[in-house]
Amino acid sequence: MKIRDWRSVAFTGATGLATFCIVAMVVVILGNIVWDGAAQMSLRFIFGGTSEGMFDAQKAGVFPMIFGTVALVVLMTIGVVPVGVITAVYLTEYARHESLITRVIRGAINNLAGVPSIVFGLFGLGFFVQFVGGGIDKVFFGGQLHYAKPALIWAAATMAVLTLPVVIVATEEALRAVPHGFREGSLALGATKLETIWKVVLPQALPGILTGAILAVGRGAGEVAPIMFTGAAYYLAHLPKGPTDQFMHLGYHVFVLSTQSPDIERTKPILYGTVLVLLLLTFLLNLTAVLVRAGIRAKLRAANG
Amino acid sequence: MTEKQPVETRRGDAGVAPASLSRTDLGAAIIRKRSRPGEWLAERGIFAVSLSSIVMIFLIFAFVGREALPVILGQTSNARTQKPLTPDEATKLPADKLAKYIGVSVSELKGYDAETLKTLVELKAEELAQVSNTDSRINTTSWQKMFQPHRWLGYDKPEYIWQPTSEIPKYNCIPLFIGSLKATLVALLFSVPLGVAAAIYVSQLASPKVREIVKPTIELLSGIPSVVLGFFALIVLATILQTIFHYSSRLNALVGGIALGLAVIPVIFTIAEDALTSVPKSYSQAALALGAAPWQVAWQVVLPAALPGVFAACILGFGRAMGETMIVLMASGNASIVSASILDSCRTITATIAAELAEVVFGGAHYRILFLLGTLLFAVTFVTNLVGEMIVHRLKARLEGA
């Protein structure tokens, strides 16, 4: 019995220690960033631009990057949400559970979620910028260069493909949480299946769909590799004026500041400040999504018994 | 059946039928509505849109692969076998040979005046004069040169060399494969024990209170953008590790791998924890009833039952680590060395694509080889995802059956 106790303590201790290590690392990373980044936070930093030099801790701001990141995710959301929601509707409302096509679609979604982000970058360059953009230029502009170059719209399109699985999975979960009684009641009252989905199921699932969109935005705001070749700019003096302009991006700016800065010690405050802004942006989005989702799960449990 | 219905029955708000309808009318209305062509079309539309994921996977493969195709088929050649010509010699050449020499079509050639032609011939001679050793006759984009060692001029022995902007561009991919595997291996050595142990603890041994702290923390970790982890590794972690281990080169596979591990932990933890929790309660209750201690139940009953899931977690973690870009680009040192030591720098496939693609000539050999690397990467992660998902699927089916 004694030996057993010893082993029990060791086993529980070892696994507990591993858990503690992970939590501690997260705390250290976030603590380090918040501690050093908070010092740089000011209204001037957040609303300031880069026109006075982007490597000067006293003058540089991150507004162009915040603007670019927001513009990117807004365009991305417009692209990804309709497609993602419709796919989820098909999977939950129409598809037969174990048919071949359903399984292939699910496999494709899982695989899409696992494609490395740099491959999305290559894809965006090869497909959106060169094939689609080049095609538009050839057809409408007689070969003049308007669309076949890195631009906000192509980066957003690439990001939309990357975040498609996120939206689908979250929406599916939300649709499942709508009790069957709602659908049956609606059908019994004479609504068609499509009307039921449009007027009963989707409104009920709206918070969940929003969660999906928010999660996608959180993911889209943080990814850098896919936009490096499809639209992000190293430095711009002006905000992008239209979807065919390049843009500055918070994540890409973190990369630029931590590798290209002329004097790493002097620019460290801007770097930490930018990282903190990026983290706050993604975390606030993720936190909202987590809270909304927790509510949906509770509802799902209630609905199922 | 197909006759048009009165407007008021077609537009029932939220399915509320107008009160004027009798029960039999309602039934008929439902049947009529179900066969409306508009609805049928919309359903087809929904189905079509839902295929988008499949289409996207196909497009990714097609368009990344398309750019790499000439290299895969061995159609590219950068061997320079021409002899430089003087302008006088060039003007005596027949048009088709001259066009081939300066790299234009015959019709384009006819559009040039004498002055332009002379400039082009001079430039070609200048280009050819830059390289004049035997290596310039080698087509360095062939499969053999990309995967087998070669003894280049100025080197003592056959070597695997990735030097794509050299005078003689050398595109051997082996150092990059080694780099990717090295970083991934370190990442897995770091994240698998931690992730799996934490999953066991959280799912089997921890109190609900601990669980409520740990799970959101790990979601938090998975929400940190990889560029931030890369930044942390580059600025903070590299310094810490160097002070502890006293190695010479600041950025190496160890730093990159550990930072990569931080990105992989959430993947491994989530899947392993999911697999462990899906082991039916009856297993552990039976074991507890037989007098086993909780740790024995976790170690000898639940873990073996969920082992395929834990294995799948490792496979998916491997896929994630292979595909991660920003962390290794910033923290692994990016030297394309063939070396087994984790204290040497390493250059991964992903970092190579990210660092080099911006400046290559579009459509050139270097560009195509970077796309080839992308295709290989895509294929590797595709297979790991497929295998991982399959294992999880089967395990769940089995456990739910039991």
Add this chain to the structure above:
Amino acid sequence: MKLFVTTILIAAAVAAQAQNVTVKGSDTMVILGQKWAETYMKEHSGTTVQVTGGGSGTGIAALLNGSTDICNASRPMKPSETADFVKKFKVRPHEYKMCLDGLSVYVSKDNSIEKLSFSQLEAIFTGKITNWKAVGGPDLAISLYGRENSSGTYEFFKEHVLNKKDFAASTKTMPGTAAVIQGVAQDKGGIGYGGIAYAEGVKAIKVSKTDDGEAIEPKEATVLNGTYPISRYLFCFVSPVKDNGAVAAYIGWCLSDEGQAVVKNVGYFPLPKNMR
């Protein structure tokens, strides 16, 4: 009514005069290009100058397909690139030398080495010499730091110091000069290269062109009088068809005393008067 028409005409005339100049290319030159643009626009309100980076290669590609007026480059155009340009426009692009940039060789502050010759640097960076002892330093393994192979700095160093030989495979390639300096500063056996203006926390050593030649310290005076051996020009390329009006005026201003004063503020060196 008359006034109205006149106003419109004047407005139209002003609009027609508002010129747009786009500049694209080398990341090394983005900050310089931006400072030039700002100062220029303050004085010439009729012209808008837009500067973006992306790399010398990107800029040259943009020049070729007409999406930029001016291409910044930290290296000369390659013959094959010039040939592509000639094939399309039937003339060579105009090349302007804009300013001078010196490259320093950095070592750790703890390293006792003071100077190196080109042949020693070549042997070190190609991996022939692997210990500092061989060049008169401490008994310590050499650890190499360099730039990504897409950077103009990489190509320049390779062409002028390494005689076009390959860098040793063990060279750790950093995405920016800052990372090179950070690496060398914390690596006792480290050696790296980068812009002169950057050398903080590391030691910039003296360099001699030949083994028995005088080793020259990298600083403004030695770069300007041409004695420091590792210096390079930074270029602008312009398509001859566009080299007039606002573009020509802008380049002309950059090469003037006023433009060259900006160069100094950013950490590069102005062109000697006889070269402008």
